[in-house]
Amino acid sequence: xxxxxxxxxxxxxxxxxxxxxxxxxxxxxxxxxxxxxxxxxxxxxxxxxxxxxxxxxxxxxxxxxxxxxxxxxxxxxxxxxxxxxxxxxxxxxxxxxxxxxxxxxxxxxxxxxxxxxxxxxxxxxxxxxxxxxxxxxxxxxxxxxxxxxxxxxxxxxxxxxxxxxxxxxxxxxxxxxxxxxxxxxxxxxxxxxxxxxxxxxxxxxxxxxxxxxxxxxxxxxxxxxxxxxxxxxxxxxxxxxxxxxxxxxxxxxxxxxxxxxxxxxxxxxxxxxxxxxxxxxxxxxxxxxxxxxxxxxxxxxxxxxxxxxxxxxxxxxxxxxxxxxxxxxxxxxxxxxxxxxxxxxxxxxxxxxxxxxxxxxxxxxxxxxxxxxxxxxxxxxxxxxxxxxxxxxxxxxxxxxxxxxxxxxxxxxxxxxxxxxxxxxxxxxxxxxxxxxxxxxxxxxxxxxxxxxxxxxxxxxxxxxxxxxxxxxxxxxxxxxxxxxxxxxxxxxxxxxxxxxxxxxxxxxxxxxxxxxxxxxxxxxxxxxxxxxxxxxxxxxxxxxxxxxxxxxxxxxxxxxxxxxxxxxxxxxxxxxxxxxxxxxxxxxxxxxxxxxxxxxxxxxxxxxxxxxxxxxxxxxxxxxxxxxxxxxxxxxxxxxxxxxxxxxxxxxxxxxxxxxxxxxxxxxxxxxxxxxxxx
Numbered sequence: 001x002x003x004x005x006x007x008x009x010x011x012x013x014x015x016x017x018x019x020x021x022x023x024x025x026x027x028x029x030x031x032x033x034x035x036x037x038x039x040x041x042x043x044x045x046x047x048x049x050x051x052x053x054x055x056x057x058x059x060x061x062x063x064x065x066x067x068x069x070x071x072x073x074x075x076x077x078x079x080x081x082x083x084x085x086x087x088x089x090x091x092x093x094x095x096x097x098x099x100x101x102x103x104x105x106x107x108x109x110x111x112x113x114x115x116x117x118x119x120x121x122x123x124x125x126x127x128x129x130x131x132x133x134x135x136x137x138x139x140x141x142x143x144x145x146x147x148x149x150x151x152x153x154x155x156x157x158x159x160x161x162x163x164x165x166x167x168x169x170x171x172x173x174x175x176x177x178x179x180x181x182x183x184x185x186x187x188x189x190x191x192x193x194x195x196x197x198x199x200x201x202x203x204x205x206x207x208x209x210x211x212x213x214x215x216x217x218x219x220x221x222x223x224x225x226x227x228x229x230x231x232x233x234x235x236x237x238x239x240x241x242x243x244x245x246x247x248x249x250x251x252x253x254x255x256x257x258x259x260x261x262x263x264x265x266x267x268x269x270x271x272x273x274x275x276x277x278x279x280x281x282x283x284x285x286x287x288x289x290x291x292x293x294x295x296x297x298x299x300x301x302x303x304x305x306x307x308x309x310x311x312x313x314x315x316x317x318x319x320x321x322x323x324x325x326x327x328x329x330x331x332x333x334x335x336x337x338x339x340x341x342x343x344x345x346x347x348x349x350x351x352x353x354x355x356x357x358x359x360x361x362x363x364x365x366x367x368x369x370x371x372x373x374x375x376x377x378x379x380x381x382x383x384x385x386x387x388x389x390x391x392x393x394x395x396x397x398x399x400x401x402x403x404x405x406x407x408x409x410x411x412x413x414x415x416x417x418x419x420x421x422x423x424x425x426x427x428x429x430x431x432x433x434x435x436x437x438x439x440x441x442x443x444x445x446x447x448x449x450x451x452x453x454x455x456x457x458x459x460x461x462x463x464x465x466x467x468x469x470x471x472x473x474x475x476x477x478x479x480x481x482x483x484x485x486x487x488x489x490x491x492x493x494x495x496x497x498x499x500x501x502x503x504x505x506x507x508x509x510x511x512x513x514x515x516x517x518x519x520x521x522x523x524x525x526x527x528x529x530x531x532x533x534x535x536x537x538x539x540x541x542x543x544x545x546x547x548x549x550x551x552x553x554x555x556x557x558x559x560x561x562x563x564x565x566x567x568x569x570x571x572x573x574x575x576x577x578x579x580x581x582x583x584x585x586x587x588x589x590x591x592x593x594x595x596x597x598x599x600x601x602x603x604x605x606x607x608x609x610x611x612x613x614x615x616x617x618x619x620x621x622x623x624x625x626x627x628x629x630x631x632x633x634x635x636x637x638x639x640x641x642x643x644x645x646x647x648x649x650x651x652x653x654x655x656x657x658x659x660x661x662x663x664x665x666x667x668x669x670x671x672x673x674x675x676x677x678x679x680x
Contacts, residue, residue, distance in 0.1 A: 001047075002060055002077070006084035006225065009077065011045040011062055016075070016088065016113075020224045023166045025115060027222060029073065030090050033109035034099050034209070041092060042073035053078070054244040054458075070096040070210070078241075085223040085237040087175075094210035101207045101215065108198040112174070112185070112217055116192050121165040125194075127187075128158035128173075128528065131473035132180045137518035138490040140466055140473050140483075142525045143180075148189045155183040157474055158221075158528075159194070160230065169230035172196070175219040177443040177474030178414055184440045185218070196220070201440025204425035204433055218444075218476065231528050235594060238478055239530050245454045247405070248461045248482045251532050251559060251587035253580055254335070254406070255288045257281070258299035259537065259562035262488075266504035272373050276301035277315050281323050287565040289330040290573050291540065292580030295406050295461070296327055297335030300373040307343030307350050307381075309336075309394045311402070324403055335406025335461075336398065340391050340449070341416060345369050345377040349390045356387035358417035362431050383412070383449075384441045385422040392452040399457035407453070408484060410465040412446065414439050414472050443476035450480035463535055478533060485534040485558070489518050511539055511546035513625055513672050516553040517602045520623075523556060526595045531557025539563045542572050545665050545673055548647055551576065552621040552674040555583045556595060556608055575646075582644040582678045589617040598633065605631045605662075617679055622647075624664040625672035633660045637679050647675025 001010040008019045015026035031040045042064030049061045062075040071094050078087040090112075103109060117125070127147035134141040147154040158173035174185050174196060183199045209215055225233055239249055257276075264270040281298060288296055302320070304312045311319045320334075327334050341358070343350035350357075357366060358380040369377040381387045398404045417438045420427045423445075424437035450462045462481035466473050477483065488506040492499045499505050508515035519536050537560035538550035554561065561576075568576075583590075589612035598607040604626050611618035616639050624631060638656040645651065648663040658677075665673035 002079055004079065004081045007086075009079075009086060011075065014040065014043040016077075018086070018222055018224060020167050021226065025163070025166050025170070025224065027172075028114040030113060030217065031111040032092060032215070033102050033104065034069075034071070036102050036104055038109060039069075039071070041067055041071040045073065045075055055241060055246065056080075057241050066095045069099070070094050071099070080237075080241045083223075083237050083241055084225045084233050085221055085241065087219050087221050087242065089219045090217045092209060092215040096210070098208050098210035101203045101205070101209065103205045108200055108202045110198040110202055110217070112196045112198070112220060114193055114195045115172070117161065117163075117189075117194055118165075118192050121163055123162040123164070125154075125159055125161040127154040127156055128160060129155065129180045130157060130475065130525075130529070131178065133469045135494055136490065137521055138494055139486045139518070139522055140179075140471075141522060142528065147187070152189050153183075154187045154189075155181055155185075156187055157185070159187055162228075163224065167224040167226050168228050170224040171222070171230055171234065173221040173475060175221065175443075175474065175476040175479060176440075177472035177476045178439070179470055179473060182414070182470075184436075201436035201438075204429045204437050206426075206428065219479070221475070232594065234528055235526075235530060238528070238533070239592065242479045243481075245458055245460070247459045248480075249530070249532065249591070251584075251591050252294040252333070252461075253292055253584075254295045254297060254535060254537070254560045255284070255291075255293040255565075256297040256299055256335075256408070256537055256560065256562045257284065258337075259539075260284075260564050261299060261301070263564060266506065266509065273301040273315075278318070278322055282326055284565050285323065285326050285330070285332070287568070287573060288561075289332060291561065291565070291576040292584070293332065293561065295333045295335050297337070297406055297408060298323075299337040299408070300410075301375070302336055305344035305347045305375070306339060306372065306378050307347030307390070307394070309338065309398060320402060328403075333405045334403055335408060336402075336404050337408045337410060338395070339372060339411045340383060340409050340446075341380050341412060342372060342378045343381050343387070344375075345379060349387070349394070350379060350381075353381065353385075353387045353390055356382050356385040356422065357419070358382045359419040360417075364419050380416060382417040382419060382422050382438065383445045384417060384424045384438045388445050388449050389452075392449040395449070395453045395460075396456045399453065399460060405457065405459045406461045406463065408463045408465065409446075412442070412464065412471065414442065414470045439472075442472050443474065446472070447476060447480050454480070478529065482533040482535060484536075485522060486519055486536040489515060511541040511543070513546070513549045513602075513623070515539065516549055519558065520553050520556065520606075521601045523595055523597070523608075526557060530591055531595065532559060532591045534558060535560050537562040540565060540568050540572060540576055542569050544572070544575070547572050547575055548676070549623065549672070549674040551579045551646070552623065552676050555579070555590070555619060555676070556610065556621060557591070579646055579676060582680070583619065585680050586612075586617045586619065586678060589615050590619055593618055604629070605633070607633045609635055611635070611637055611679065616641075619679070620660060620677040622649075622660065622662045622675045623672070624662070624674075627665045627672055629664050631662045631664070633662065634658065635660065642680040644678040644680065645676070647673065649675045649677060651677070
């Protein structure tokens with residue numbers, strides 16, 4: 001048994017039992033189809049060991065007795081003394097002989113858990129979707145909706161409900177990732193019973209258990225509290241407990257070279273890699289430092305070839321030595337771009353792991369190499385194969401030899417391989433089954449690589465790009481890193497607008513407020529997941545009316561900048577430095593505090609409060625597209641404060657209340673305006 005101030009847990013009568021206020025909810029132990037029969041391999045588990053994790057949480061290990069068929073079940077349960085949320089997963093093993101996971105009806109047949117929702121005790125169930133792709137804004141979005149009203153299935157990955165017997169709020173979730181509604185797992189309601197089952201890809205027919213081979217489920221989560229705002233507890237869990245390595249949670253300010261590379265192509269008619277060289281990078285680093293940047297990320301083109309990922313000697317003859325020395329002198333960190341799936345034809349990685357190349361056809365014909373960002377002859381490799389270790393080792397080498405601590409992973413699509421002989425099936429398994437297994441395994445394989453890197457380099461920050469649809473988005477990745485949420489947002493084609501002659505497909509590619517509207521719209525995630533785990537980049541371009549709006553949006557949590565820094569005025573650079581210097585004093589407080597929004601995005605007045613209630617430190621950001629108007633907003637911040645103000649703002653204090661009078665820019669000075677108040 002484990003007990004903290006929130007709950008106690010134990011295994012008994014075939015269930016994981018979570019107890020709150022002396023009341024129990026039972027989460028049934030899993031069932032698997034083994035050798036053609038649905039089997040529950042254990043009815044009870046006993047505690048075997050306990051260990052402390054790097055984030056000060058604890059992992060409890062429970063194990064069952066070996067049943068008559070030689071099967072045993074291990075449960076790993078991760079807990080914190082300061083949280084009501086538990087994480088748990090199961091490992092199926094066979095101590096003698098070999099059995100097979102089977103699909104009698106051609107479908108996955110694993111029940112991860114079941115529990116009761118008795119009508120007399122619970123109020124309506126909500127489904128929390130973390131991977132809705134919003135085509136209007138061209139980014140992933142969070143959706144909260146009623147569950148089981150129009151269907152007996154809910155993909156989730158989270159359900160939330162009120163249990164009047166157990167507590168005010170309960171949640172259950174699973175850690176995986178895919179775009180809604182491409183379900184690999186799903187909740188099903190049958191009367192008063194809710195079951196969490198695998199849907200596709202969780203194993204291939206005939207997968208062996210025994211002779212050292214085991215089967216691991218995804219991590220599951222459960223919590224119950226005497227509080228209607230269970231999301232506040234879950235948000236702290238995501239920030240502090242789910243990930244062992246805290247670097248990805250720190251509120252660094254990031255700069256990425258990609259937007260200038262893209263401008264070179266779209267606006268200047270040059271190649272993406274035209275200025276990927278020492279001189280340009282050193283110039284940008286100088287200005288990035290003056291602007292308040294902490295992490296300088298060199299996007300695609302810095303390397304000689306994919307797969308090996310060594311520094312390109314033609315673009316950087318000194319092997320990035322000057323770049324690293326300058327970054328070190330400024331106390332800044334180095335970040336680099338990667339496509340985890342690619343290996344160039346000439347690379348040592350491809351030559352060694354050619355059998356790990358992805359294929360898509362029934363005859364497993366090798367595909368032709370492709371050009372990636374003006375670099376030819378790249379093959380797509382399978383991350384559900386031995387190649388995952390090759391990529392992990394390349395990252396570790398860069399961390400140790402180039403002091404790289406930020407790793408941007410781009411272009412990892414959900415569906416990439418159906419080749420036999422990898423980890424996702426053999427010749428006797430149909431092509432679609434192998435493809436589904438690859439896709440199901442992808443979050444775990446990404447996590448495997450991230451964990452291997454983090455163990456070797458605890459300061460590593462791994463940022464997974466989800467700027468396009470069909471990416472593996474969900475709770476699994478948050479145990480290892482953060483998301484790169486938005487690139488340039490919607491395209492002309494997204495909105496059924498013909499692309500103007502002589503321009504790029506990007507609509508919101510220019511200074512001003514409009515681009516920040518859809519970026520702020522994604523802050524809806526912050527209710528459940530701190531916005532600092534969703535990187536997005538804002539423009540530093542003049543004029544002031546654009547800069548203040550972009551800065552006020554950036555410090556709400558997305559923390560990214562990109563653009564043509566050398567063209568920004570000295571006044572603009574000074575503004576970025578002043579705002580970000582003041583913000584950094586309260587940044588940790590802001591990340592810990594949930595955002596409160598008043599008004600709709602892009603409405604006459606849109607206000608965000610991010611005040612830490614314990615420290616009474618934080619920010620208030622105000623926006624208006626309506627130039628020449630005055631607005632007021634009152635905020636309560638107890639205690640004497642050092643206050644920084646940016647924008648046309650007048651403060652009046654009465655006891656613990658501050659009235660903020662905000663005057664938007666006059667007509668003709670810009671398309672509206674923004675203001676920032678920082679309470680230190």
